[in-house]
Amino acid sequence: MAEVKVVEKIMGANEQIAAQNRRLLDERGIVTVNLMASPGAGKTSLIMRTIEALRDRLRIGAIEGDTASRVDADRVATAGVPVVQINTGGGCHLDAPMVRYALDRLPLDEIDLLLIENVGNLVCPAGFALGEHVRVLIASVPEGDDKPYKYPGMFSSVDAVVINKTDLLPYLEFDVPAFRQLIAGLNPEARIFEVSCTTGEGVGVWAEWLARMCS
Amino acid sequence: MAEVKVVEKIMGANEQIAAQNRRLLDERGIVTVNLMASPGAGKTSLIMRTIEALRDRLRIGAIEGDTASRVDADRVATAGVPVVQINTGGGCHLDAPMVRYALDRLPLDEIDLLLIENVGNLVCPAGFALGEHVRVLIASVPEGDDKPYKYPGMFSSVDAVVINKTDLLPYLEFDVPAFRQLIAGLNPEARIFEVSCTTGEGVGVWAEWLARMCS
Numbered sequence: 505m506a507e508v509k510v511v512e513k514i515m516g517a518n519e520q521i522a523a524q525n526r527r528l529l530d531e532r533g534i535v536t537v538n539l540m541a542s543p544g545a546g547k548t549s550l551i552m553r554t555i556e557a558l559r560d561r562l563r564i565g566a567i568e569g570d571t572a573s574r575v576d577a578d579r580v581a582t583a584g585v586p587v588v589q590i591n592t593g594g595g596c597h598l599d600a601p602m603v604r605y606a607l608d609r610l611p612l613d614e615i616d617l618l619l620i621e622n623v624g625n626l627v628c629p630a631g632f633a634l635g636e637h638v639r640v641l642i643a644s645v646p647e648g649d650d651k652p653y654k655y656p657g658m659f660s661s662v663d664a665v666v667i668n669k670t671d672l673l674p675y676l677e678f679d680v681p682a683f684r685q686l687i688a689g690l691n692p693e694a695r696i697f698e699v700s701c702t703t704g705e706g707v708g709v710w711a712e713w714l715a716r717m718c719s
Numbered sequence: 720m721a722e723v724k725v726v727e728k729i730m731g732a733n734e735q736i737a738a739q740n741r742r743l744l745d746e747r748g749i750v751t752v753n754l755m756a757s758p759g760a761g762k763t764s765l766i767m768r769t770i771e772a773l774r775d776r777l778r779i780g781a782i783e784g785d786t787a788s789r790v791d792a793d794r795v796a797t798a799g800v801p802v803v804q805i806n807t808g809g810g811c812h813l814d815a816p817m818v819r820y821a822l823d824r825l826p827l828d829e830i831d832l833l834l835i836e837n838v839g840n841l842v843c844p845a846g847f848a849l850g851e852h853v854r855v856l857i858a859s860v861p862e863g864d865d866k867p868y869k870y871p872g873m874f875s876s877v878d879a880v881v882i883n884k885t886d887l888l889p890y891l892e893f894d895v896p897a898f899r900q901l902i903a904g905l906n907p908e909a910r911i912f913e914v915s916c917t918t919g920e921g922v923g924v925w926a927e928w929l930a931r932m933c934s
Contacts, residue, residue, distance in 0.1 A: 542758040543841045543870065544862025571842060573868040594872050596811060596842035624869065626758045627786060627811035627840055646861035646884065647759025653788040654839065655758065657809050669861065675890060 518632055521600035525607060525635025529618070534565075535718045536618040538598075538634050540658065541642035543624030546668040548576045549701035550642055550710075551619050555583045557711035558617065562718055565615035567606045569598040569623050576621060586610050597628040600635055616718050626655040638663050638717065645669040645678045652686040659687055664695040666710060671700040733847055737815035740850025743822060744833070749780075750933045751833040753813075753849050755873065756857035758839030761883040763791045764916035765857055765925075766834050770798045772926035773832065777933055780830035782821045784813040784838050791836060801825050812843040815850055831933050841870040853878050853932065860884040860893045867901040874902055879910040881925060886915040 529536050541547050548568070555564050566587040568576040577589035588606040590598060603620065610618075620636060622629040641662040643651060646669060652659045659665070665687055667680065684696055695713065699706035744751050756762050763783070770779050781802040783791040792804035803821040805813060818835065825833075835851060837844040856877040858866060861884060867874045874880070880902055882895070899911055910928065914921035 542839070542862075543866055544757060544859075570869045572871050575865055575868050594842070596840070623842065624757070625811070625840055625842055627809070627838065628843065644759075644861065646859065646887065647757075650790055651758055653790050654785045656787050672861065672887065672890060675887060 518600045521604055522633035522635045525600055525603055526637075528607060528612075529635060529637070532612045532615070534612060534615050534618050535638070535714070536620065536634075536636045537638045537640055537714065538620050538622060538629075538636035539640050539642060540622045540626075540629045540662070541624060542626050542644070542647055545624070545642045545644040545647065546701050547621045547624070547642055548579055550666060550668065550699070551580055551621060552583060553699075553701050553704060553707045554619060554711055554714065555580075555585055557707055558715055559583075559585075561715060562616040563614050565610050565618045567598075567603060567610070567618065567620045569602070569621055571595065571623060586615065592623060596623060596625050597632050598622050598634055599632045603634045617714060626651070626658050630658040630661045638714075640664045640666060642666045642668050643683075645672050645676055649678045649680075649683040649686070652683070652690055656690055659694075660690045662691065662694060664697065664713070667696065667698045668701055670698050670705065671702050733815045735815075736819055737848035737850045740815055740819055740822060741852075743827075744850060744852070747827045747830070749827060749830050749833050750853070750929070751835065751849075751851045752853045752855055752929065753835050753837060753844075753851035754855050754857060755837045755841075755844045755877070756839060757841050757859070757862055760839070760857045760859040760862065761916050762836045762839070762857055763794055765881060765883065765914070765922075766795055766836060767798060768914075768916050768919060768922045769834060769926055769929065770795075770800055772922055773930055774798075774800075776930060777831040778829055780825050780833045782813075782818060782825070782833065782835045784817070784836055786810065786838060801830065807838060811838060811840050812847050813837050813849055814847045818849045832929060841866070841873050845873040845876045853929075855879045855881060857881045857883050858898075860887050860891055864893045864895075864898040864901070867898070867905055871905055874909075875905045877906065877909060879912065879928070882911065882913045883916055885913050885920065886917050
């Protein structure tokens, strides 16, 4: 009888550490969101609005990722929540070891909802699990309604898409129904929210969705 | 006497092929521009406006890079210029071999100015030479005026920054002088242009700068 070799899937280093992060977060009961988007789509603004909407009901923490600088963490810190800045040193995405490092520096016993802002990039972050429970893409109206064609990997990998900067719709050619249809074609399960972090419109519906996951 | 080992810099595969591309382009007298930007900053729109502005004086060709789809190439083709679409298959930047492949498919004897649209990404494309003569970053106003802090690698690596979507300035908090100063701090040699591809404002100055390089 011929020898049978069993080859098991060996998890890569990032996936292993992501799984450890996930276990740690589960143990502490911290719902964790990986926020991904192009540069300038409004990741930090959505974090600020979410804190504002939920701070009376949930204890929120944040991890800010950027290739350089601490401007986002400084901004989030003004809301009085614990925040750690990760600088990737030019790297194009966060990875699970970076998040692990940040988790070790956060007061996990005092956090119900952890918002992770990834590096601004519609390509690379899609491929790296961090240990999060929910993956969210923020797509801003000025970027145009053709982005799902060009970044299908990102659009098909997320649990929700937040269409941001809807206050600019009057000044731009952006077809919201067509955009929703494109997303649905790639990712029928994805929840879609429409918000303006400038006016606050639509933030409530998004925040309720997050809050329900924490209850 | 101790042995002295001389270690020469060995060019990586990408740099070698970029140098070959550059020689080929120099031989044909084709000025080549690598256009980099976030998703939706207006790379294709700037290419369309540049063709419109210069088509009577220069023969233009284009290479369109995206992770997926051919929508940009189809759009550029409507202007009647030769264009090749490169799909990176999820890859986050163009590289020199991809451009070499595209060059082999373009009528190089009929091109004076070659516009290469890189994958929408403010991180990875900065690290990969394509053989281009000029590196340009398009920064759109809705992305916010803090981007040089967060993507210093990109802002410091380019010959010019095109500030696009200036028609949206009345609706946004974007401090143009502060943004120019940030760029100048990182990259004092960079030329800075202000344009609106929607209204056409400022496109002439940008196009003249390109045209002078081709003469």
